[in-house]
Amino acid sequence: MxxxxxxxxxxxxxxxxxxxxxxxxxxxxxxxxxxxxxxxxxxxxxxxxxxxxxxxxxxxxxxxxxxxxxxxxxxxxxxxxxxxxxxxxxxxxxxxxxxxATEEVAVHALASALSLVRDLPQADAVVRRGGWTTDLPRLPRRTSELTLGLVGMGRIASRLAELAAPIFGRVTAYDPLCPPERWPAAVRRMDLDALLAGSDVLSLHAPLNDATRGLIGRAQLERMPAGSFLVNVARGELVDPAAVLEALDGGHLAGAALDVLPVEPPAPDDPVRTHPGVLLSPHSAFLSxxxxxxxxxxxxxxxxxxxxxxxxxxxxxxxxxxxxxx
Missing domain, CATH: 3.40.50.720 (NAD(P)-binding Rossmann-like Domain)
Incomplete structure (x- = not known):
């Protein structure tokens, strides 16, 4: 047979x-x-x-x-x-x-967010070039005074919310498809505009489809608080990378952690590779x-x-x- x-x-x-x-x-x-x-x-x-x-x-x-x-x-x-x-x-x-890889991606997103908030990449660079505390580019912010906003409320975002709740002052989320019975009680539900306006750290956990492609562009980044951070461990096409670099260069975003990109790996001359405000990982959030x-x-x-x-x-x-x- x-x-x-x-x-x-x-x-x-x-x-x-x-x-x-x-x-x-x-x-x-x-x-x-x-x-x-x-x-x-x-x-x-x-x-x-x-x-x-x-x-x-x-x-x-x-x-x-x-x-x-x-x-x-x-x-x-x-x-x-x-x-x-x-x-x-x-x-x-x-x-x-x-x-x-629910656990892995949630932990990677949290680690990325905390690395950004605590300025770990910049601190590492300061020490490696011979500097010390007085050479840090800015003072890190206290996480218990910050709001973590989640786009999407599936398995990964729910696990991230559970991990992040004792660390951040507030966890909020936007997901028009998640039913009320699956919504975590400790997470405040918001529409997208309100979520963007209130998120000191925005972490993306939405699937890629026609409705979410390019979901975070220039207009959405401008709604976020000055000095906020962006984390993307979902799909590269959710984000306009040129708009992210523009927001970093203008100082509106303080940092971005990107595990996923529209083109993987990025071209050797892609400015995302060398931008000092970007923390990169090679689509490895799922790995263990x-x-x-x-x-x-x-x-x-x-x-x-x-x-x-x-x-x-x-x-x-x-x-x-x-x-x-x-």
């Missing part, structure tokens, strides 16, 4: 071995395209029933070239790389990875020894559950007719 084929597209720095082992034991053959290039994916997956997707763009054209694919499992909580309308129109499942394994095992488990029961564990797109695994 022919074994169904599952294909990993691009892996970035992930080791697929744990996911491959799970799929193999469940009766799948597995190939590694290790590329986001559509032609490379088609060469590897022309007869595949399952795609395990990193950052590769999966659009209608690619799906038309992969007629046997029945399920797309993303190696991330975000699934903006998949054209969900095209998948739905073709009767495909799409599933994501909602909770593999535990999460690195989960990022390949959980998508494999989604595919295996679909194959065995007709339904993946964490679907975000459900075909009109469920239960067909082949």
């Amino acid at each position: 022919t074994r169904p084929l599952a294909v990993f597209t691009d892996l970035d720095d992930l080791d697929p071995a744990p996911g491959v082992a799970l799929l193999d034991r469940a009766g799948f053959d597995v190939r590694i395209a290790d590329s986001a290039d559509p032609d490379a994916i088609v060469r590897a997956a022309s007869d595949a029933v399952a795609l395990l997707v990193g950052y590769a763009r999966v659009d209608a054209d690619l799906l038309d070239r992969l007629p046997h694919v029945r399920i797309l499992a993303t190696l991330s909580a975000g699934y903006d790389m998949v054209d969900t309308d095209a998948a739905r129109a073709r009767g495909l499942w799409v599933c994501n990875l909602p909770d593999a 020894d535990a999460s690195r394994r989960a990022y390949v095992e959980r998508p494999a488990e989604n595919v295996i559950a679909w194959h065995r029961t007709g339904r993946p564990l964490t679907p975000v797109v459900t075909p009109a007719t469920e239960g067909n695994t082949h």
Whole structure:
């Protein structure tokens, strides 16, 4: 009997071995395209029933070239790389990875915020060039007097709010989609304009879609208090990077911590690389020894559950007719 084929597209720095082992034991053959290039994916997956997707763009054209694919499992909580309308129109499942790195991303966001507030990058630079306390560019601010504002109130933002509540004076948030029963009691709910106006530190945790692309631009940054900070551990396209650099140069923003960028990695001459007001990390907020394994095992488990029961564990797109695994 022919074994169904599952294909990993691009892996970035992930080791697929744990996911491959799970799929193999469940009766799948597995190939590694290790590329986001559509032609490379088609060469590897022309007869595949399952795609395990990193950052590769999966659009209608690619799906038309992969007629046997029945399920797309993303190696991330975000699934903006998949054209969900095209998948739905073709009767495909799409599933994501909602909770593999909740702790890691929340802690990374908090660490970034505190690094900005305490001016740790600037303090490090002062000491390395031979200076000391009197050479610091400004006095750090007391966190218990600051408001942390969150854009989004999903798993990560909720965990961040829990971690940050004893440190910051107030935690507020904006999320038009979060139902009241899931809203943390200790977090004040606000509309976006009020959130921006009151946030000394603004941390982004929204998904990327048509409504959120470019959500934070020049006008939104200008609404924030002078001397405020921006943290983005969600998606680079939520933010206009030119507007952030402009706000930093003008002094309205005191600092920005960016784990994600619209183009990754940024070009060698991208000014974000060298701006002294920007704290950068290489899209690593999700990484830990535990999460690195989960990022390949959980998508494999989604595919295996679909194959065995007709339904993946964490679907975000459900075909009109469920239960067909082949």
